[in-house]
Structures are given as C-alpha cells and as structure tokens.
Amino acid sequence: MTAIIQTLLARLESGDDGPLLRFALGKSLLDASDANGALPHLREAVRQNSDYAAAWAQLGRCELALGAEDAAIEAWSRGRDAARRHGEVQAERQISVWLRRAVARNAGNA
Numbered sequence: 001m002t003a004i005i006q007t008l009l010a011r012l013e014s015g016d017d018g019p020l021l022r023f024a025l026g027k028s029l030l031d032a033s034d035a036n037g038a039l040p041h042l043r044e045a046v047r048q049n050s051d052y053a054a055a056w057a058q059l060g061r062c063e064l065a066l067g068a069e070d071a072a073i074e075a076w077s078r079g080r081d082a083a084r085r086h087g088e089v090q091a092e093r094q095i096s097v098w099l100r101r102a103v104a105r106n107a108g109n110a
Contacts, residue, residue, distance in 0.1 A: 019049035035065040053083035053091045
C-alpha cells in the first residue's frame, strides 16, 4: 500500500469524508491495481456528488477492470453528461472516447 493511500485512509478513518477524498482514494487504489478496493470509494464519490465527472470517469474504468462492462458504460454515460452540464470540454471528450470504445466492444459481443 502506498503512502498516499495510507494517508487518505487515515483521513477517512478520522471522520473526514467527502467526494474529493473518496475520488482521490478510489483513483489511487485503482492506479495501484486494486479495483476491488477502489470500487466502493468511487461509488461513494458519485453518490455524494452526482455531478463529479472525473469520479464517474474513474468509476467507469474501475467497473471495466472488474469485468462489468455495462456498469462501465452507464458510469461513463453519466460522467459525459455531468461534464457536458458543467462545460468540462476535455473531460467530455475523454469520457466519450472511452464510452464509444466500450459500446463498440459490447456491440461486437452481442
């Protein structure tokens, strides 16, 4: 476990909570190849702030890593919509690329 993950977990355990903390913890765990550990934190980040496009994007990555392609598509769809609502053009573009690829893969498997 990395030092940053330990620090973020300690903050969470001390009662500090919020979408940014959950996002940072989930992304750090995902980057450390712990998708199972990341999933509840990313889900909590978007539960606490449903307009958090970056958290939706990472949740999609996490779901895909766990083999839940339909859940990844749903997360990316919601993240793209959140980015669009807030004028986050670059986030919208990036999420749209992931979404198109996943939809195409999913259609190929049908």
